[in-house]
Amino acid sequence: MSYTSSLVHDFIRRLKHGQPTDNVARHAEIPWFDIDDASDRELLVTHSLPCSFTLGTGASIYTDVLIPALTAARHEVILVTCFWARSATLSALHEALVKLAVHRRALLVDARSRGTAPIPPLRVRICFSSRSLLQKLLHPQSRNGYIYPPSSWQDALGLPDPALLESAAMQLQVKSLFLLPFSVMHPKYVVVDRQRAFIPSCNVSWEPWLEGCVEVTGPVIGGLLSFYSRTWEPECGGAEPPLERENLIEPPVFDVRMAGLALVASAAHRRAALLPESPSPIPTLLLPSSCHRNPHFRPFPWQKDPGPPATPLNVALLALLDGARRSIYVQTPNLTCQPVLRALLSALQRGVDVVIVTSRNLMLLEQLVTAGTTTSWCLRSLLRRFRKLERLMSESLPADMELGHAPLGRLRISYFSPRPNLEMRTQSEPEEGEEPVHSHLKLIMVDEEYTVLGSGNLDRASWYTSQELGILFHSTELASIVGAEVEGVLADRLDLVFDSVVR
Template structure:
């Protein structure tokens, strides 16, 4: 198990240089990890064993992967998302909890009738940031957030009757955190019994967007538990070890797949079970703290402020700076100027860059949080790249060591055409509507560098994710893992891309 020394050393050096020394400033970081502390550093520079990688819509990923995982828990479920809304996903989650409660009640009744020890309680923590505009405007600004009383669970959150959950020894708590003006808690993850973790890109929401989810075990799960505790339960130590197998056998698991619950399908659904590696792979857990001050620079003569020196921001910039051959980014929005500059610099070094993003997704949010849009930023990137092309064409200097420009390929995600449109085009390979939900936009957050490093998680390459939102990324250093992810993504993107620009075709 080894890292490329230069990457980790550069990551740690940059992070040490950027971390605030003022105690008040550190307290404002949610969460705060001290890279100078060996125990904190080991939570971030760690290892893991990826188990599966899934693509699909949010509802298909929830019903196929996340809900079966959380209903299999025997002692604890930590469920964190950003947006919480009435949807088929929420309905599926509600129904699964009801079925789980029925299963646990039967076990409790059986234990009472036999006079044996009952199954232990199931601790469930539901955490989210955004439910509606009004909820955010009126949200308490205290660090403790807002804990929803059980009396509000059904009407406000669409959760089961609290009496039903209590009768099944399910100890649920629902909590929200949000800080004005834009500081949402944007990570999404599920931790089951502190042994398995799932990191999806999807919310509990109605949007049929393309999403991804990676499942991991290993030491990185401890870091993720600590990330959760420091954000949502700061009174806890956040260093609890995974539950041992002997602690789990007291409570028989519940298999939701046999409970008759609906499975929501998607035309884009793909799930790759990853082969077991002989040893865990090097992994960086990359938190990004929320920041209340967006540091806007509204006037054109004002210089962009430096990006906050969070582990996620620093790791991505380090990857872009050290890329030797290729960079692949897939992001819902692309409005962070630091990212655009880094990609342009990579192109100048001869690195090939592929960008896949969404057209006209969350335009109002982009304008409010960034003062620009993805399409405007892409046009600016293309103008600067074409200017570089003209400079190279007018004065090639290859004999003096100047590398040729890398290839730039930019595409917008689009849904596959329906069957009737395919027939009109003479293309009948993908009758998407007959296969379940067709994703309307791409919400996947994926960065790959040199077919060796893969970053997944909640962070977009937009200004909100880089300056104000709390985010969470996870970086895997494995060419085998990168190959699986890229093959699955390429398969899903077949006939779902509109080409915007390809420098090699000009």
């Protein structure tokens, strides 16, 4: 299946032009994908079979989607997240791993008593970047990260007893990777048996935020595994480590829900199938963004604002925004990246309608430290520049119409706002579960045709220092389903700040 999209050609051209050429700079990228190398290019410019899209809080997505998927694994589980903290999510994960271990141990005991072949071991890899401020400050500054000893799993990480896991032939390794000052590994994804992948926006953490998760299969899995190994197992030379599948009896699929795992309900929980009855792979870009230790701050007003690193994710998003013809929908926790703001203003000037949904006062200290500004300040600046364009357009409207210039696009900005407290609702309304208090979903849709999901925020940290992961789908059907699900969740959870049409 070949690509015909001009976006892809523009993406490759920009990436070739912007990538570093010297080996020292390339080695510093974690990870590095060479767009001039055909094999690397095929890992990024690929196809996928999207299966489902889920909205909810982090705990509801983990208990309804991610934990059942990873406990159904027969050979391998890869769980990568940014933040790891004591929470309902971690408690549910602990409970599920214990139930799975007890189930597998019983199968092994039964096989030994019968003298039959045992089930194969289950390879489990848990990777994260941040556990606390102190952990980050004291973290080994090594490309190889830090591997937690089994003696620390229970008390420090909230994981099951190593002896129980060993008795169940569950080969667990836990690793963290963080580089000062701000190089956090921000992606979140789960890969099961190298066949199914889930890309959520949520961490293993306590925050009741609005999150999203997309499930995919197909060729894109190869690129995701390469992204994983280049980051977390560099000793394998950038190739995914071999998955040994001996001639052993396949274990039966374990359904943790049948074993009584408690679900965490959310008032915002929705799940939609993405595959049609006769699915065919859709064009997909896998968009990694390597971490960078130098934030390239420019604290003085006379200093020129540096452009962001030319990572696949940064390059693709700017190409997408620059090529928008009709509409741009942006949902991001924070919006402090100046190149993105300039691209949105340019799109409005071309007559493209822009909708922005973000969070009010989310992680303010982090915004100030990593960007020197906040989302609200950046939005006020965007509005000032937009109103200036409006005045200029109104003063020269007749001349612009004669020259065929497009009018300004419509601009709408809203803050995510949780529903009113339960006590304010009517008594006839049932308890629906935890209500998200902020939006942590990362979503961009352009021209109702392109959809980008993943870990990347539109803030300076994500664009300049953090490692990120995005996935771009080229499908009007997928964009329609995702858009409808998000619209349904946001129907009564938006606080309108500005609408250039309704004033």
